Amino acid sequence: MPRARSTSTPRARAGRPGPRAGRPGPRADVDTKARILEAARTSFSESGYAATTLRGVAATAGVDVALIPYYFGKKQDLFTAAMDIPVRPAELIDGAFADGVARAGARLVSAFLDLWEAPETGPALLTMFRTAMTDDAARRSFTEFIASEILASYARHLDTEDAELRASLAATQLLGMVMVRCVLRIQPVAGLPREQVVALVGPSVQRYLSGPLDE
Amino acid sequence: MPRARSTSTPRARAGRPGPRAGRPGPRADVDTKARILEAARTSFSESGYAATTLRGVAATAGVDVALIPYYFGKKQDLFTAAMDIPVRPAELIDGAFADGVARAGARLVSAFLDLWEAPETGPALLTMFRTAMTDDAARRSFTEFIASEILASYARHLDTEDAELRASLAATQLLGMVMVRCVLRIQPVAGLPREQVVALVGPSVQRYLSGPLDE
DNA sequence: CGCGTCGCTCAACAACCGTTGAATTCTCGG
DNA sequence: CCGAGAATTCAACGGTTGTTGAGCGACGCG
Known part of the structure; x- marks a missing residue:
């Protein structure tokens, strides 16, 4: 493992930067940080975490590679920054139940489609989902988040005692449709x-929420 | 992970005069090729394609890295070899419809669970699914495979004219449940x-197959 | 004008990757 | 008994990755 390579570099001129450095072009008229974030979001959602390279992100953002650690730190920090999107699932679910449990099925399907088809939230959701399928630690936190946020929100509106069962069954249909x-x-x-x-698919969700489960 | 290697390999570590190689241990008592394949399957399904390293696969298989290119060629060839599992979806679906359309919903759920919970086919299916979610070329061939094999098999048993719509709706519920x-x-x-x-969830699938869709 | 500071570029680094080639030992048919 | 060929090993190569550190140019404030 130790390669014991001292400062004898194969190339000449070690340690000193090249003669050309600095900023030759004009100052960034567009927000460089935002461009990096957007490129990172699409790359993460299209290629996954491991297959995304900082150099690739930098290329599609049109900036130098070293700017990414400069702004975001490590690669993992860039990832969490890219996943930090504004989505309030509790409010969404409350809205779906706003006018009665009887219409909640269709409302939920509609809200889910909104979330996954919007370019603002869709890629990040896809990435989180993919990572949850792959990485075990991410899966645990993801399912715990679903249990404590999503399913609990359902359960608040269904005051039966099998509320959590009904909620997770509804999740199977909603997730499958989105997939x-x-x-x-x-x-x-x-x-x-x-x-x-x-x-x-609204009626199927509705059956899980309020219909007869044993038939 | 059974590491049942009973015969100890005497590793005579003498000096380090130039290139020393060869096979010090006894011949493979277990099938090396199969061990590599199994390790590759679990690594691909747990970490994805890009995050799996040949060195990691070789380590969990207990063999040298160079044996993998020796047996399987390039990394991509190892991947396709690991994904080559015996699963005949058409027969599975035919079996689910064997005693009437009315019972096909529950039968399909049962068959899907068998497929995804078996250690023989589950990991490979998960990997194929994950790759289809990530890589666009893989997604196209995957969906085309589903359309021409799975949905067509459904359609053979449902002789209504909206057979393909019903089949893809059933797929949403089956896939979501498995997820x-x-x-x-x-x-x-x-x-x-x-x-x-x-x-x-059988009744939900059944509704998509033979129930009223507009209600 | 002097000067610090911010935004940025360049080059290098260590680590690791997939892959190759040569070396060595074993097995087995002739 | 011997040589052919398969099975396995080690070492190395060229490439790519994430990350670091030093230098450069312009701007704002004194």
């Missing part, structure tokens, strides 16, 4: 108009 | 006995 339509884009579900998807 | 129960392992669905899951 098939937004991620894998399997036809014909992927090509249907939004309202039709809501009308088709 | 929540087998991959993310969200409670309480993950902790339920098998038959209860079949009883709970």
